[in-house]
Amino acid sequence: MTAFVERFDDFDRLGPEELARWWVSRFGEVLAAAVAELPFHRDRFAAAGFDPASFKSLDDLSRIPIMRKADVLAAQKAAGALDAGIERLGQTPGRIVTMSSGTSGTSFLRWPREWREQQGASSLRAHWWVGLRPGTPFLLVAPGWHVYAAVQSYIVEQLGLPGVVVSGTYLPRFSDRILEAVRRFRPRFLILFLPMVFSLLAEGRRKGLAAADVFGSVERLVVTGAPITAGMRDHLEAATGVSRVVELAGSSENLLAAECGAAPGLHVVPDTCHVEVLAPAGERGPVVHTTMVPWGSMYIRYDGGDIGTLDTTPCPCGLPSPRLKILGRAEHEFVLAGRRWLPYDVQAAIEEEVPELAGATFAIATEGLAAGRLRLLLQAPEDGSTAALEEVLTRRLRDRFAVEIELRFPRSLPLMMKGVTPVVSERDVGA
Amino acid sequence: MVSVAGRPFYDARPDPAGGPAPWTLDDLCDFAAAAGDPYGGRLAGGAFDGGADRLPPFSLQLEAGEPPIWVGLDGDELAQWSAALERVLARWGVAPGDTVGFYEYGSSPLVLLSAGSYVPGLGRGATDRLGADMFCNDGMGNMALRMAEAIRVVRPGAIVVRADVAAPLTEALEMSGVWLPDVLRWAAVTVPDGAPFPGDVARWSERWGLPVRRLLRADAAFLVAGDCPACELFHVDDDLYDLEALPGGETAVTARFATTTPAVRHNLGPAEIVAPGCPEDPGAARLRWL
Numbered sequence: 001m002t003a004f005v006e007r008f009d010d011f012d013r014l015g016p017e018e019l020a021r022w023w024v025s026r027f028g029e030v031l032a033a034a035v036a037e038l039p040f041h042r043d044r045f046a047a048a049g050f051d052p053a054s055f056k057s058l059d060d061l062s063r064i065p066i067m068r069k070a071d072v073l074a075a076q077k078a079a080g081a082l083d084a085g086i087e088r089l090g091q092t093p094g095r096i097v098t099m100s101s102g103t104s105g106t107s108f109l110r111w112p113r114e115w116r117e118q119q120g121a122s123s124l125r126a127h128w129w130v131g132l133r134p135g136t137p138f139l140l141v142a143p144g145w146h147v148y149a150a151v152q153s154y155i156v157e158q159l160g161l162p163g164v165v166v167s168g169t170y171l172p173r174f175s176d177r178i179l180e181a182v183r184r185f186r187p188r189f190l191i192l193f194l195p196m197v198f199s200l201l202a203e204g205r206r207k208g209l210a211a212a213d214v215f216g217s218v219e220r221l222v223v224t225g226a227p228i229t230a231g232m233r234d235h236l237e238a239a240t241g242v243s244r245v246v247e248l249a250g251s252s253e254n255l256l257a258a259e260c261g262a263a264p265g266l267h268v269v270p271d272t273c274h275v276e277v278l279a280p281a282g283e284r285g286p287v288v289h290t291t292m293v294p295w296g297s298m299y300i301r302y303d304g305g306d307i308g309t310l311d312t313t314p315c316p317c318g319l320p321s322p323r324l325k326i327l328g329r330a331e332h333e334f335v336l337a338g339r340r341w342l343p344y345d346v347q348a349a350i351e352e353e354v355p356e357l358a359g360a361t362f363a364i365a366t367e368g369l370a371a372g373r374l375r376l377l378l379q380a381p382e383d384g385s386t387a388a389l390e391e392v393l394t395r396r397l398r399d400r401f402a403v404e405i406e407l408r409f410p411r412s413l414p415l416m417m418k419g420v421t422p423v424v425s426e427r428d429v430g431a
Numbered sequence: 432m433v434s435v436a437g438r439p440f441y442d443a444r445p446d447p448a449g450g451p452a453p454w455t456l457d458d459l460c461d462f463a464a465a466a467g468d469p470y471g472g473r474l475a476g477g478a479f480d481g482g483a484d485r486l487p488p489f490s491l492q493l494e495a496g497e498p499p500i501w502v503g504l505d506g507d508e509l510a511q512w513s514a515a516l517e518r519v520l521a522r523w524g525v526a527p528g529d530t531v532g533f534y535e536y537g538s539s540p541l542v543l544l545s546a547g548s549y550v551p552g553l554g555r556g557a558t559d560r561l562g563a564d565m566f567c568n569d570g571m572g573n574m575a576l577r578m579a580e581a582i583r584v585v586r587p588g589a590i591v592v593r594a595d596v597a598a599p600l601t602e603a604l605e606m607s608g609v610w611l612p613d614v615l616r617w618a619a620v621t622v623p624d625g626a627p628f629p630g631d632v633a634r635w636s637e638r639w640g641l642p643v644r645r646l647l648r649a650d651a652a653f654l655v656a657g658d659c660p661a662c663e664l665f666h667v668d669d670d671l672y673d674l675e676a677l678p679g680g681e682t683a684v685t686a687r688f689a690t691t692t693p694a695v696r697h698n699l700g701p702a703e704i705v706a707p708g709c710p711e712d713p714g715a716a717r718l719r720w721l
Contacts, residue, residue, distance in 0.1 A: 082585045093527065094559025096548050097566035097585055099577065106577055108584055110564070116548050137486055140551075144537020144567030149549055156551035162486035163551045165538050167494040169569050177492060177499060184469050184501075185490075186481060 008125055011271070012319055016312075019320045020058055023274050026292045031055055031064075033088055033294045040075050040085030041300055061276060064301045066288060069100070072107050082108050086298050090114040098147040100252040109252055111150060115295035119254070120154025122271040122293065126258040127155055129267065129319070130246045131220040136188040137162045139181060141196075143169045147252050152191075172199035172415060179203045179214060186217035191248070193225040198418045201239055215240040224248045226420045227326050227344055231351025235359025249326050251306075253299040254291035257324045262316040265309070265323025275324050276301075277310040284309050284327060305330050307342060332423050334369050337402040343421035346374070346397075353396035354389070361418040365408070365426045373404045377429055380409040433685065433693045440472030441695065453683045453698040456624060456651050460496045469501040473692035487691045488552055491540065493650045495624035500651060503691040506552035511688035512653045513544040515671050517557035519657035522666065522712075523617060523644055525589060527562030532587035534578045534596055536570035540650055541591055541621060563588075572596050575603035583609050591619045591646070594627045597635055604639075612640045619644040619657070625700070626658075626665070626720045647720055652697035653686040656718065661711035669716040674704050682718065 014022065031052035034041035045052060048065040055064075075084035082097065084107075089095060092113040100107045111119075132138075138161040142148035156163040166181045168174035170193060179200050182190065192200070204214040215221065221242040228236070228247050236245045249266055250256045255273050257266035268275045271292055279285025287306040291298050308326040315323060328342035335341070343364055351358040361379040368375025374397065380386055386409050394405040410429060435441035435451055440462050446452040463471035468478040469492075479485060487503025504512070525531060533542050543549050545565050546556040558565040566585055568578040570593050578600055582590065592600060597620060604611065611618065618639060620627045626647040636643040645658040647665045654672060656665040667674055673685040675696065682702040686694040701721035709715050 076584055093562040094546065094548075094555060095564040096546050097530065097564060097581075099566075099568070099581070106580060108566070108581065111548070113548070113559075135483065137483055137490075142537070143569050144533070144535075144542050144549065145569050149537055149567075150546075153549055153551045161551075162483065162488060162490065164486075164490045165492065165543065167492040167499060167536070167538050169536050169538065169571065171571070180469075180499070181492065184479075184481065185486065186483070 008128055011125070014320050016314075016320050019270055023270065023292070024055075024057055026271075027055055027058075027274065027290070028052075030291065030294045030298065030300065034298060034300060037088055038086055038298060040072075041298070043085075044071075058274075061301070066301045066303050067299065068303050069105060069107055069305070073105050076107070082110065084297075088295050088298055090295055096150060098150070098252060099145045101146070109147065109297035111147060111296040115293055116150050116154055118293045118295060119272065120151055120158070122269055123151040123256060124155045124158055125271065126248065126256055126269045129260060129269075130222055130248060130258050131244065132159070132189045134159050134161065137164050137185040139164050139166065139178075139185070139187055139190060141170050141191055141193070148250065170196060172196070175199040175203040179207070182214060182218075188217060188219045189222070190215075190218045190220070191222040191224060194223045194228065194419045195225070195416045197221070197223060197236060197240065198415055202415060211239060211241045215242050218242050220244050220246055222246045222248050224250065227328065228419065229344065229348045229351055229358075231348065231355065231358030232419055239359065249324070251289075251304055253289070253297070253302055253304055254293060255287070255289045255304065255306075257326075260315060260317040260319055263311075263323060265311045265325045267315070267317075267319045268321040268324055270321045275310060275322070277308055277324070278303075279309075282309060282311065286330065287324065287326060307333065334364070334423060336369070336372070336374055339402075341401070343423060346376070346401075347421050349397060349400050350393065353400070354393055357389075357393075359418070361413045361415070362421060363413060363417055363429055364421060364423045366423060367426055368406055369423070373406055374401050375406040375408065375426075377408045377410055377413065377424075377426065379413045380411065433687065433690060433695055435693050435695050437475055437477075438473050438693065439466065439468070439478055441693070443472070446696075451695055453677055453681075453696040455698045455700070456496050456500075456649075459500055459651055460498060463500055464498050469499075470503060470692055471500050474503060489550065491538070491543070493623070494536070494539070495650065501692075502651065502653070504653075504689075505691055506554065508653070508688055508691060509544070509550060509553045511671055512540065512655070512686075513553060513557050513560075515653075515655045515668055516541065516544045517560050518668055519646070519655060520557055520563075520589075521561060522657060522659065523589065523619070525558065525561050525563050529561070529563040529588040530585055531558050531563055531565045532578070532581060532585065532590040533565065533567045534570065534574075534590060534592040534600060535567065535621065536593075537567050539570065539593075539621075539623075540648070540655070541646070542567045544655075570596060572599040575599035576607065579603040579607040579609050582611070582614055583607065586614050589615055589617050589619070591621060594620050594622045594631065597631075601635075601638055610640065615641055617642045617644055619646055621646040621648060624648060624650065647718070649684060649697060649699055652684050652694035652699075653689050654684050654694075654697075654699075659709055659711060659715070659717075662709040662717065664705055664709070664717040664719050666709070666712060666715040667718050672716075674716060674718065676704050680721070
């Protein structure tokens with residue numbers, strides 16, 4: 001373990017220019033492997049007139065063609081098999097196949113042991129950043145279909161942590177079992193898919209337990225799977241009693257970023273990926289990332305459909321990599337009064353205008369958007385007092401979004417919507 | 432014989448003939464509930480008190496049983512349990528270059544023991560050692576369409592399916608136009624404790640158009656065995672497990688390799704030890720599950 005710590009220190013102390021040079025060098029390896037062994041990339045590079053040997057600096061990135069999930073699915077379909085031509089599998093037998101999440105189709109990714117060694121070490125770096133240390137039990141929370149299942153087991157191995165696996169899977173249906181495990185084994189570090197935090201709290205309430213009875217041992221609560229707003233972070237800290245809530249973002253296609261807490265945004269984990277946001281500095285745009293691990297399913301300049309911002313200004317924490325903030329999915333963008341918005345913006349606006357609604361469960365109705373309005377389906381306050389809330393919220397949000405605001409108060413909304421605001425038809429939620 | 436002295440569960444159930452008395456999963460769950468010990472009194476040093484220093488390197492909550500029981504293992508024990516699965520898969524014909532698909536929870540021992548990538552300390556899992564690849568679809572019924580898609584795209588040579596999702600999978604295969612014999616050589620069906628009913632297996636075999644194998648599991652005793660295509664009995668690896676006939680037509684199993692939470696004389700219920708003599712593996716210890 002000591003060797004890892006020393007390596008974190010060295011690598012994490014690189015200056016921004018040194019990190020850029022490291023990235024250029026690793027891009028060289030990735031591109032060389034891709035052109036030599038992976039027909040999907042070789043063909044795309046040739047079609048775009050891009051010669052990987054000509055890649056000399058990060059300014060050359062724009063010459064590499066962008067790939068999307070649809071390209072991978074089309075290649076798999078054309079091949080009639082799993083192999084899309086992006087898989088570098090190595091010689092070690094025993095690979096795993098994992099699946100992508102998302103609504104734009106399932107792609108299947110292949111990972112050899114060579115990948116696990118490199119990716120695991122890089123992911124361990126990210127977990128170290130967010131406070132994982134030896135001595136705590138670790139709940140292995142990833143479902144088997146997700147690539148994180150292979151990464152977290154590596155981390156547990158390397159840090160010598162007692163590994164704990166709960167039966168079933170990490171969905172609310174099994175929250176009673178997960179709750180029992182958290183209470184039994186008292187981890188100091190806990191990583192959870194955001195909706196599972198609320199499922200555990202709800203399960204605790206059902207059992208008559210206070211938040212401290214559930215999360216009392218947890219010093220670091222790492223949430224993943226959805227971008228959290230400042231208000232949501234405050235809400236999570238208040239609801240769980242955990243003093244430090246940390247956001248970690250990742251994708252099946254080798255995107256990884258983790259919060260340091262010293263400044264907004266999540267540091268890109270540089271030996272996992274290089275990240276670009278295709279927008280002027282500081283503005284939001286499509287997130288495009290490239291694997292820095294030249295094994296397994298290799299995604300190079302991959303637009304996975306996320307929208308985010310990238311902050312390249314120095315961070316007080318000293319880590320050299322830029323800070324990414326994923327704000328949502330491009331497919332969830334909508335237009336109001338000629339401007340593009342994401343559900344995240346609405347959630348942030350609600351929290352800022354009416355702070356007591358931080359952490360509220362709500363959805364955005366497609367019927368309202370179709371009429372050029374923002375119609376919110378908001379879980380009614382427990383005391384049923386909707387009138388005052390409606391007056392304040394509609395007035396303040398109207399000023400921010402420059403459209404008519406409509407509120408509906410369905411009796412209840414699915415817990416899975418909490419913190420993961422959907423854009424849905426009112427019919428789908430029975431409003 | 433694995434030593435069980437000082438383990439509260441075993442200390443509480445002496446057999447007049449010596450050693451611990453045979454026990455069922457219900458006995459273990461009852462003890463766990465009464466003692467408030469998630470490991471059911473099988474850890475050395477008394478009931479688990481929540482101390483991190485007493486946690487085994489790897490702890491797994493079993494799906495079967497109420498309250499849920501935890502088992503503990505170290506790397507060597509994981510490797511041996513995994514070897515039992517490896518032998519089942521090898522007997523059923525998994526070979527280098529194959530892919531095995533699991534329509535099962537990622538927390539199932541079958542998935543965990545299959546790939547070393549999933550389990551800290553395992554090293555190489557069952558499919559790893561066979562030179563095969565694997566995937567896990569998770570075990571929810573609403574994932575059936577994704578499993579059908581995985582079969583179509585990944586083209587595994589074999590799949591292992593939870594019995595409770597066999598019906599949704601069948602429906603999803605029909606909706607997706609996936610005909611299993613075009614892809615698979617065999618499928619196997621599993622339940623969290625015990626073995627699926629032969630009648631159900633015959634029905635799935637007919638519906639899916641290919642051989643369907645049965646797995647016998649007793650996770651509390653780290654037992655995994657597969658039925659034999661030649662003799663239709665479960666072959667039990669006698670270098671990993673000891674079988675013992677109990678009065679009343681029941682059979683107990685002891686996992687020779689389990690030391691962290693030992694499994695000594697676990698009563699599998701109605702089962703009959705059958706003398707070796709399988710035409711495919713004449714020396715194999717065999718069990719008829721009743």
